[in-house]
Amino acid sequence: xxxxxxxxxxGLGGQGVLKASDILADAAFRAGFDxxxxxxxxxxxxxxxxxxxxxxxxxxxxxxxxxxxxxVLLVLEATQVEINRPTLRPGGVLIGPDVLDPGALKxxxxxxxxxxxxxxxxxxxxxxHWLAAMYANLAEKLHTINEQAFALGRSAAIEQDTAxx
Amino acid sequence: MTSExxxxxxxxxxxxxxxxxxxxxGTGYPGTPSTEILETFDxxxxxxxxxxxxxxxxxxxxxxxxAGARTLVTMKHVGLNVAADPLFTAAYTDVTGGLLVVSADxxxxxxxxxxxxxxxxxxxxxxxxxxxxxxxxAYDFTWLGLEISERWKIPVILRxxxxxxxSKTVVRPRTAPSATAEPTFExxxxxxxxxxxxxxxxxHRLRQKLAEIAAWNETEGPIRLDDGASELGIVATGxxxxxxxxxxxxxxxxxxxxxxxxxxxxxxxxxxxxERLVVVEEGDPVLADTLRxxxxxxxxxxxxxxxxxxxxxxxxxxxxxxxxxxxxxxxGKPPELCQGCSHRGxxxxxxxxxxxxxxxxxxxxxxxxxxxxAMDTCVCMGASIGxxxxxxxxxxxxxxxxxxxxxxxxxxxxxxxxxxAEMVYNPPATGHLILILDNGTTAMTGQQEHPGTGxxxxxSPTGKISFEALAESMGVQNVHVISSQDKDQSLKDLIASLxxxxxxxxxxxxxxxxxxxxxxxxxxxxxxxxxxxxxxTAEAAN
Numbered sequence: 001x002x003x004x005x006x007x008x009x010x011g012l013g014g015q016g017v018l019k020a021s022d023i024l025a026d027a028a029f030r031a032g033f034d035x036x037x038x039x040x041x042x043x044x045x046x047x048x049x050x051x052x053x054x055x056x057x058x059x060x061x062x063x064x065x066x067x068x069x070x071x072v073l074l075v076l077e078a079t080q081v082e083i084n085r086p087t088l089r090p091g092g093v094l095i096g097p098d099v100l101d102p103g104a105l106k107x108x109x110x111x112x113x114x115x116x117x118x119x120x121x122x123x124x125x126x127x128x129h130w131l132a133a134m135y136a137n138l139a140e141k142l143h144t145i146n147e148q149a150f151a152l153g154r155s156a157a158i159e160q161d162t163a164x165x
Numbered sequence: 166m167t168s169e170x171x172x173x174x175x176x177x178x179x180x181x182x183x184x185x186x187x188x189x190x191g192t193g194y195p196g197t198p199s200t201e202i203l204e205t206f207d208x209x210x211x212x213x214x215x216x217x218x219x220x221x222x223x224x225x226x227x228x229x230x231x232a233g234a235r236t237l238v239t240m241k242h243v244g245l246n247v248a249a250d251p252l253f254t255a256a257y258t259d260v261t262g263g264l265l266v267v268s269a270d271x272x273x274x275x276x277x278x279x280x281x282x283x284x285x286x287x288x289x290x291x292x293x294x295x296x297x298x299x300x301x302x303a304y305d306f307t308w309l310g311l312e313i314s315e316r317w318k319i320p321v322i323l324r325x326x327x328x329x330x331x332s333k334t335v336v337r338p339r340t341a342p343s344a345t346a347e348p349t350f351e352x353x354x355x356x357x358x359x360x361x362x363x364x365x366x367x368x369h370r371l372r373q374k375l376a377e378i379a380a381w382n383e384t385e386g387p388i389r390l391d392d393g394a395s396e397l398g399i400v401a402t403g404x405x406x407x408x409x410x411x412x413x414x415x416x417x418x419x420x421x422x423x424x425x426x427x428x429x430x431x432x433x434x435x436x437x438x439x440e441r442l443v444v445v446e447e448g449d450p451v452l453a454d455t456l457r458x459x460x461x462x463x464x465x466x467x468x469x470x471x472x473x474x475x476x477x478x479x480x481x482x483x484x485x486x487x488x489x490x491x492x493x494x495x496x497g498k499p500p501e502l503c504q505g506c507s508h509r510g511x512x513x514x515x516x517x518x519x520x521x522x523x524x525x526x527x528x529x530x531x532x533x534x535x536x537x538x539a540m541d542t543c544v545c546m547g548a549s550i551g552x553x554x555x556x557x558x559x560x561x562x563x564x565x566x567x568x569x570x571x572x573x574x575x576x577x578x579x580x581x582x583x584x585x586a587e588m589v590y591n592p593p594a595t596g597h598l599i600l601i602l603d604n605g606t607t608a609m610t611g612q613q614e615h616p617g618t619g620x621x622x623x624x625s626p627t628g629k630i631s632f633e634a635l636a637e638s639m640g641v642q643n644v645h646v647i648s649s650q651d652k653d654q655s656l657k658d659l660i661a662s663l664x665x666x667x668x669x670x671x672x673x674x675x676x677x678x679x680x681x682x683x684x685x686x687x688x689x690x691x692x693x694x695x696x697x698x699x700x701x702t703a704e705a706a707n
Binding site for chain 2: 035037038
C-alpha cells in the first residue's frame with residue numbers, strides 16, 4: 001500500500017485557502033486516490049488564520065494531518081509561514097507566496113490557484129485532473145484567468161526546482 | 166450495490182441521503198458546523214426551510230413526522246438545548262414518518278461558545294443516537310436513522326462533530342432512492358397527547374423500544390470490528406475511531422455506530438478477548454464511564470484530553486498514558502470585524518460612551534476584541550436582553566444607566582422577542598436600551614435568511630417581520646431606527662439620549678452586512694422583477 005501524501009494549505013480568511021484545498025482534494029479524487037480533506041471554517045470569512053488539510057493515498061484514516069507529518073506545506077500569506085511550519089515533516093516541501101513574482105499575476109485573487117500550480121509538480125497527480133478539478137470548483141468566467149495562473153505557478157515551480165539543483 | 170463515487174463533506178452526505186431517503190421536509194436553524202446540511206438539501210431539490218429557532222424547527226418536524234412524512238431537523242449542539250423541551254417529550258410519542266434530529270457538536274469550539282457533549286442527550290432523553298466516523302457513514306446513518314425511527318416509532322439523534330461535518334471523504338451512495346408513503350393523518354391520541362394518563366404508559370413503551378433497539382444493536386447494529394493483536398483492544402466512536410486506527414493500526418478495534426443504546430454484550434465479549442482495553446472518545450468520558458459502570462475493565466483517557474478535539478497525536482498519547490504537557494500550537498491571526506462592517510461604528514460608539522454591554526451570539530461578538538473591547542457578557546442566543554435587564558435591576562443607578570443589550574437581527578428573532586416581553590413587563594427603574602444590529606442576514610454562519618429578512622432559505626420572497634413595529638406593539642416606550650445614511654455621530658448621540666431616559670427603548674441600527682450586500686441587492690431585484698411580472702399577468706388576465 002502506498003504511503004499517504006499529506007498536504008497542508010494555509011493563509012488568511014478571504015485568500016481562497018479552502019477553495020485551493022477543494023481543488024487539490026478533487027484533483028486527487030479524480031486521479032483515483034482515497035481522499036480526505038479537513039478544516040475548521042467557522043471563522044474563515046472574518047480574516048483570521050485558516051488552514052486546511054488534504055490527505056490522499058490508497059487508504060486514508062484520520063482526516064487531519066498530524067503535526068510534523070505534512071509532506072507539503074503551501075502558504076498563501078507570508079505572515080502565516082512560521083505559525084504553520086510545525087506541521088511540516090523534516091525534509092518536507094514548503095511553498096510560500098514568494099515562489100512567484102507577484103507582478104506576473106493578472107489578478108491577485110488567483111494567487112491560490114497559481115500556488116497550486118507551483119505545488120502540482122511535487123505531487124503525483126496528472127495535469128488533466130488538476131485542470132478538471134479547477135474547472136469543477138470555479139465559476140466559468142474565472143476559468144481563463146485561473147488557467148493562466150495555474151500555468152504560471154507550474155512553470156515557476158519547475159524553474160525554481162531546476163535552479164536549486 | 167455500489168454506484169457512483171463522490172467526494173462529499175459530512176454535511177453534504179447527510180443532505181444527499183435525506184434526498185435519496187425521501188425526506189419531505191428539512192427544518193433547522195443555522196449553526197456552525199450544521200448549516201450546510203439544509204442549504205445543500207435545498208440545492209439538491211429537497212424542501213428545506215429555516216425556522217426562527219431550533220425549538221420551532223423541531224416542533225415543525227414533530228408535526229411532519231406525526232403526519233407520516235420522513236423528516237430531517239438540523240442544528241448545532243447548543244441548538245439542541247433550545248430544542249430540548251420538545252425533544253424530551255417527543256421521545257414518549259409514536260412518530261409515523263422517520264424523524265432524524267441532527268446535533269452537530271463542536272469539540273474544540275472552532276465556532277461556538279461551549280464544547281458541550283451532546284451524547285448526554287441520548288441518555289437523558291432516552292433516544293437512539295448514531296455517530297458516523299466519516300461522510301460515508303454520515304450518508305448511511307441518515308438512512309439508517311430514518312429506518313430505525315420508523316421501525317420503532319421513535320425520534321433518532323444523528324450526532325455529528327465538526328470534523329465529520331466539514332471533512333470531505335469518499336461516498337458511494339445507494340443506487341435506489343426510497344419510495345415513501347404519502348403523508349396522511351391517522352388519529353392516535355394515546356400515542357401523541359402527552360397528558361399524564363397517556364404519558365405514563367408512553368414512558369414504559371419508550372423503555373421497551375430502547376430495550377428492543379439495544380438487542381437489535383447487539384446482532385445487527387452498525388458495529389465495525391478491525392482485527393488485530395490481543396495485547397491492545399480499542400473501543401471507539403465517531404471521528405476518534407479514525408484517529409485510533411491510524412495511531413494504533415496493530416490494535417484490535419471495535420467501532421460502535423449506534424452509541425445509544427449500547428451493544429453491551431458485544432463490548433463485553435470484545436473486552437474478554439483482549440489484554441488491555443482502552444476507550445477512545447472525544448469530549449466527556451461518556452463511553453468509558455458506562456463500560457466501567459457495567460463492570461467492564463476499560464481504561465479511559467487522562468482528564469486533559471476531555472478538552473478540545475482529539476487527533477492522531479493525542480490518541481497516541483492517550484494509548485501511551487502520557488499526560489505530560491502538550492506542545493502549544495502557535496497562535497494564528499484572530500478573526501475580526503470586516504473592513505467596512507456596519508457593526509464597527511456601533512462598537513466605537515459603545516466604547517466611547519463607556520457602556521456596559523450585554524452581548525450576544527454572532528459576528529458582532531467580535532466587538533469584544535480590540536480596538537473596541539466593547540462587550541462585557543456573552544452567554545447564549547438571546548441572553549443579551551435578560552442579562553442586561555438583570556444588571557440594570559441591581560446595579561447602582563450610575564452604572565445601571567450605562568447598560569445596553571446588543572443583539573443581532575437573526576439572534577433577535579431566535580430568542581430576543583421574549584426578552585422584549587420581559588423588559589416591558591419588568592422594566593428596571595433606570596429603563597433599558599436594546600440595540601438590534603440589523604445587518605439583514607445571519608452573517609456569522611454564512612449569510613442565511615431569517616424571518617426578519619423577508620426571504621426564504623432559497624432567497625425567494627416571503628413574509629417579513631418588522632422589528633420596530635413589533636417593539637411598538639409590545640409596548641416599548643421609545644422605538645428608533647437608524648440606517649446607514651445617518652452619520653456615526655448621530656448614532657452616538659441617539660444612544661446617549663436614550664440611556665439618559667428612565668424608559669424602555671429599542672434602537673434598530675440597520676445597515677446590510679458588507680459581505681451580503683451585493684447578494685441582497687440581487688435578491689431584491691429578482692423579487693421586484695417577479696412581482697412586476699405577476700402584476701402584468703394579473704392585468705392581462707383582467
